[in-house]
Amino acid sequence: MKKIIEINKLNKWFGKHHVLKDINLEVCEGDVLVLCGPSGAGKSTLLRCINLLENFQEGEILVFDKSIKENRANLRFIRKSTGMVFQHFNLFPHLTVLENTYMAPVNVKKVPKEKAIELSKELLNKVGILDKIDAYPEQLSGGQKQRVAIARALAMEPKLMLFDEPTSALDPEMIKEVLEVMKQLALSGMTMMIVSHEMGFAREAANKISFIDQGNIVEISDKDEFFRNPKHERTKAFLSKIL
Amino acid sequence: MVLILIDTRLIARVMPMFLSGLVETIKISVLGGIISLIIGTLLGILLTINNKVVKIIIGVYTGFIRSTPLLVQLYFIHFGLPIIGIKLQSFQSAVIALSINCAAYITEIIRGGLNSVDKGQHEAAKALGLSWFQTMKIIVLPQAFQVALPPLISQFSYLIKDTSLAAVVIVPEITYISRKVASQTYRPMESFGIPTLIYFMIFVLLRLLSNFVSTKGQKMVRG
Numbered sequence: 001m002k003k004i005i006e007i008n009k010l011n012k013w014f015g016k017h018h019v020l021k022d023i024n025l026e027v028c029e030g031d032v033l034v035l036c037g038p039s040g041a042g043k044s045t046l047l048r049c050i051n052l053l054e055n056f057q058e059g060e061i062l063v064f065d066k067s068i069k070e071n072r073a074n075l076r077f078i079r080k081s082t083g084m085v086f087q088h089f090n091l092f093p094h095l096t097v098l099e100n101t102y103m104a105p106v107n108v109k110k111v112p113k114e115k116a117i118e119l120s121k122e123l124l125n126k127v128g129i130l131d132k133i134d135a136y137p138e139q140l141s142g143g144q145k146q147r148v149a150i151a152r153a154l155a156m157e158p159k160l161m162l163f164d165e166p167t168s169a170l171d172p173e174m175i176k177e178v179l180e181v182m183k184q185l186a187l188s189g190m191t192m193m194i195v196s197h198e199m200g201f202a203r204e205a206a207n208k209i210s211f212i213d214q215g216n217i218v219e220i221s222d223k224d225e226f227f228r229n230p231k232h233e234r235t236k237a238f239l240s241k242i243l
Numbered sequence: 244m245v246l247i248l249i250d251t252r253l254i255a256r257v258m259p260m261f262l263s264g265l266v267e268t269i270k271i272s273v274l275g276g277i278i279s280l281i282i283g284t285l286l287g288i289l290l291t292i293n294n295k296v297v298k299i300i301i302g303v304y305t306g307f308i309r310s311t312p313l314l315v316q317l318y319f320i321h322f323g324l325p326i327i328g329i330k331l332q333s334f335q336s337a338v339i340a341l342s343i344n345c346a347a348y349i350t351e352i353i354r355g356g357l358n359s360v361d362k363g364q365h366e367a368a369k370a371l372g373l374s375w376f377q378t379m380k381i382i383v384l385p386q387a388f389q390v391a392l393p394p395l396i397s398q399f400s401y402l403i404k405d406t407s408l409a410a411v412v413i414v415p416e417i418t419y420i421s422r423k424v425a426s427q428t429y430r431p432m433e434s435f436g437i438p439t440l441i442y443f444m445i446f447v448l449l450r451l452l453s454n455f456v457s458t459k460g461q462k463m464v465r466g
Binding site: 051053076079080082083084086088090091092093094103104107108109152153156162 | 361363364366367369370371372373374377381382385386389
């Protein structure tokens with residue numbers, strides 16, 4: 001299997017606080033990896049290091065076989081080929097749904113505008129927002145916003161998608177519609193790395209699950225193994241609390 | 244009562260002078276407005292890049308300008324600088340003094356606008372692969388200007404009123420003209436009544452323009 005992400009001995013500090021400790025991790029093509037663990041464990045920080053939204057002090061991250069900190073060209077390539085979905089959506093409030101979606105391909109990949117619009121409409125249709133393409137983000141519900149955010153990321157035709165707690169800011173009845181879109185995406189073969197507390201989703205859509213605590217990857221294993229037979233005491237305790 | 248005091252034929256006679264004064268006032272205002280907006284925007288952006296030295300330098304500039312009277316700054320530029328060999332014409336002195344002065348306030352306004360844009364906007368733009376410049380141009384500045392527009396408009400209305408100070412370095416703008424007309428005609432009511440009305444009309448036009456821009460502006464900055 002082709003490696004998409006390779007993390008070697010990653011260390012990160014916020015001031016004196018050691019947030020990520022000697023992290024080693026591999027994500028292969030087609031993997032859907034869910035990172036779970038208590039809040040403050042460093043899951044989001046780890047995810048955000050992968051496209052360098054968060055800088056790190058030691059170690060190395062390779063995405064698509066390119067070292068992210070080696071040069072600006074690598075960073076630009078990795079960001080262009082990696083989609084990211086945020087907890088608070090971060091849609092651009094001064095742009096319509098359609099403009100939000102085609103803005104990046106037009107400006108970053110220099111795709112002709114008509115082509116980008118066509119692709120955007122297709123994606124917005126897939127996430128079920130086609131009737132709202134001329135609306136502004138403030139006119140949408142949380143679930144709709146997050147689905148637009150997913151379409152916006154997909155419009156760059158990424159090879160890897162990062163999800164940073166995509167459903168944590170949503171009302172319960174909207175979580176399902178977003179997870180459904182993510183499930184479809186996983187089924188389509190997209191490589192995904194997801195920070196989430198949605199264990200039901202993990203059980204259905206993930207193939208690997210990793211438990212992170214206090215800046216360490218305590219356990220990483222195949223989904224079935226993880227739920228049926230957690231090796232580590234810490235993982236067992238965590239699972240017994242949330243399942 | 245007041246009407247009896249106003250000589251309409253006199254008004255017709257001096258109106259061309261006031262119109263040429265108006266042109267001068269507009270020239271100073273537009274030039275000063277554009278220059279100060281450019282300087283203020285650049286400095287405002289520089290302030291958001293966390294560099295201590297840059298922050299201190301800009302802080303000294305804005306602090307110094309904002310705590311000294313514009314009239315004194317204008318005197319200094321027009322009468323002080325020639326001592327070290329920098330000789331400026333009246334018009335140049337007025338534009339430079341007003342620009343430097345106004346830019347100090349605009350810097351703060353733009354900085355406030357930029358700070359009001361959520362960190363998540365920068366992150367989303369970065370994650371999509373936009374360069375710093377694109378992020379600023381397409382995502383951050385349009386939102387910052389939306390927030391900054393009302394204070395910017397009031398800053399520009401101060402700027403227009405402050406152009407009257409150019410009279411002291413003999414720029415033939417509205418205020419200078421009105422003093423001249425007053426001394427020639429001995430009719431202070433008309434001489435200072437007309438410029439008052441002209442300034443007021445400029446202000447009203449600026450208000451209308453700002454309302455127009457704030458509704459249409461969102462579309463315009465989108466590109």
